[in-house]
Amino acid sequence: MIFFSSIYLGYICFMGVLRKTKSVKLLLSEFEKQSTAISAITLIERLQSKMNKTTIYRVLEKLEDDGFLHSFLGKNGYKWYAKCTNCSSAEHHDVHPHFQCTDCGKVDCLSKDALIPNIPNRKVDVSRVVLQGKCEDCFT
Amino acid sequence: MIFFSSIYLGYICFMGVLRKTKSVKLLLSEFEKQSTAISAITLIERLQSKMNKTTIYRVLEKLEDDGFLHSFLGKNGYKWYAKCTNCSSAEHHDVHPHFQCTDCGKVDCLSKDALIPNIPNRKVDVSRVVLQGKCEDCFT
DNA sequence: TAATTAACGCAACCAAGTTGCAATAAATAT
DNA sequence: ATATTTATTGCAACTTGGTTGCGTTAATTA
Ligand SMILES: [Mn+2]
Ligand SMILES: [Mn+2]
Ligand SMILES: [Zn+2]
Ligand SMILES: [Zn+2]
Numbered sequence: 455m456i457f458f459s460s461i462y463l464g465y466i467c468f469m470g471v472l473r474k475t476k477s478v479k480l481l482l483s484e485f486e487k488q489s490t491a492i493s494a495i496t497l498i499e500r501l502q503s504k505m506n507k508t509t510i511y512r513v514l515e516k517l518e519d520d521g522f523l524h525s526f527l528g529k530n531g532y533k534w535y536a537k538c539t540n541c542s543s544a545e546h547h548d549v550h551p552h553f554q555c556t557d558c559g560k561v562d563c564l565s566k567d568a569l570i571p572n573i574p575n576r577k578v579d580v581s582r583v584v585l586q587g588k589c590e591d592c593f594t
Numbered sequence: 595m596i597f598f599s600s601i602y603l604g605y606i607c608f609m610g611v612l613r614k615t616k617s618v619k620l621l622l623s624e625f626e627k628q629s630t631a632i633s634a635i636t637l638i639e640r641l642q643s644k645m646n647k648t649t650i651y652r653v654l655e656k657l658e659d660d661g662f663l664h665s666f667l668g669k670n671g672y673k674w675y676a677k678c679t680n681c682s683s684a685e686h687h688d689v690h691p692h693f694q695c696t697d698c699g700k701v702d703c704l705s706k707d708a709l710i711p712n713i714p715n716r717k718v719d720v721s722r723v724v725l726q727g728k729c730e731d732c733f734t
Numbered sequence: 735t736a737a738t739t740a741a742c743g744c745a746a747c748c749a750a751g752t753t754g755c756a757a758t759a760a761a762t763a764t
Numbered sequence: 765a766t767a768t769t770t771a772t773t774g775c776a777a778c779t780t781g782g783t784t785g786c787g788t789t790a791a792t793t794a
Contacts, residue, residue: 473740473791495781506743511782513741531671531750532781553716564713573704573725576693577733580726587719613760613771635750646774651751653772671781672750 472520477505481513485523491536491552491561493528519543526582528561529554536563551583557592612660617645621653625663631676631692631701633668664688666722668701676703691723697732 472478480501484492494514498507514535517523521541528534538548554561564585587593612618620641624632634654638647654675657663661681668674678688694701704725727733 475741475791477742498781507781508744508783509742516741527667527671530781531667553713553718556719573693575730575733576725576727578693578725578727579696582724582726584722585713585716585718585720586722588717590715593715593717615760615772617773638750647750648752648775649773 472516477509477513478517480504481510481517482522485535485537489537489562491526491528491534491563493561494533494535497535521546524548526552526584528552528584529586534561536561549581551581551585553585553587553589555589555592556586557588560589560591562589612656617649617653618657620644621650621657622662625675625677629677629702631666631668631674631703633701634673634675637675659683661686666692666724668692668724669694669726674701676701689720691725693725693727693729695729695732696726697728700729700731702729 481497484497484500494511497510497514501510514523514525518525518535521538521543523535524538524541524546525533525535534552536552538546541548548563551564552561553564621637624637624640634651637650637654641650654663654665658665658675661678661683663675664678664681664686665673665675674692676692678686681688688703691704692701693704
């Protein structure tokens with residue numbers, strides 16, 4: 455039997471089978487205090503005294519399913535996560551490029567309109583774009 | 595003491611410390627008979643009876659250093675290789691997007707002019723673009 | 735407060751890619 | 765042709781980001 459619960463965490467609202475556990479709150483708070491993307495590896499480093507890495511991967515996956523986070527692969531094929539804007543479990547509509555600074559390692563989401571144009575004779579579904587270079591802070 | 599040798603394999607010419615070994619010839623022939631990109635995993639599968647996977651990774655790395663192949667990370671963070679055009683050990687000037695078919699898995703290089711525009715306040719050095727969707731064959 | 739079951743911790747596992755080292759085989763010198 | 769040099773190879777062991785199975789714990793509901 456499936457049951458639904460509304461979970462309010464600050465100003466965020468989820469609909470779905472997601473419990474307001476200590477782990478969920480801890481992970482969410484990381485994305486509250488930081489607006490840029492965070493790699494799974496970094497989260498494991500930061501939270502390893504407070505929760506198991508298996509739990510981290512599992513909660514991240516669930517938060518992505520729920521449309522609160524989106525994921526992508528960074529520089530070395532490592533997994534990164536960042537907050538969604540206006541996504542739900544029904545649909546992720548925030549496919550956009552990401553920028554990683556080769557100096558400080560910071561990753562942020564770029565606006566959608568920096569997307570690749572369509573390719574002739576092919577139907578583009580997903581566009582995984584990772585730009586690398588110097589960010590605002592490290593450039594000047 | 596360093597020595598130089600010109601190695602001619604078909605119409606391809608290398609300058610550098612690269613021996614015309616059985617392994618090098620085998621790997622090169624794979625890129626001769628196929629114009630699309632090939633993943634390291636696929637090459638290991640295909641050639642495992644003929645050479646060790648360590649050798650495959652090492653030869654691929656060397657061919658990339660020599661400007662004959664370029665590499666990029668595909669769908670699951672796996673390493674892919676494709677032929678360069680007019681690159682050398684001195685400089686790789688073939689940064690371009692890649693297209694992977696979600697149906698048949700084929701990956702090919704796209705033309706340079708499909709590149710991302712510049713981003714304000716940031717200096718873009720590398721642009722790793724992997725588009726996914728249906729290729730010509732699988733689309734129609 | 736008790737019952738239900740999603741979520742957790744742990745340990746073992748998986749797989750792509752790397753490393754150290756002794757053996758081998760291209761290329762060069764004689 | 766043969767000996768010498770040393771880049772390259774095979775093998776086994778390792779590294780590491782991420783996954784899986786399962787018994788226990790704790791969030792939610794009755
Ligand atoms: Mn993003
Ligand atoms: Mn290419
Ligand atoms: Zn930076
Ligand atoms: Zn296809």
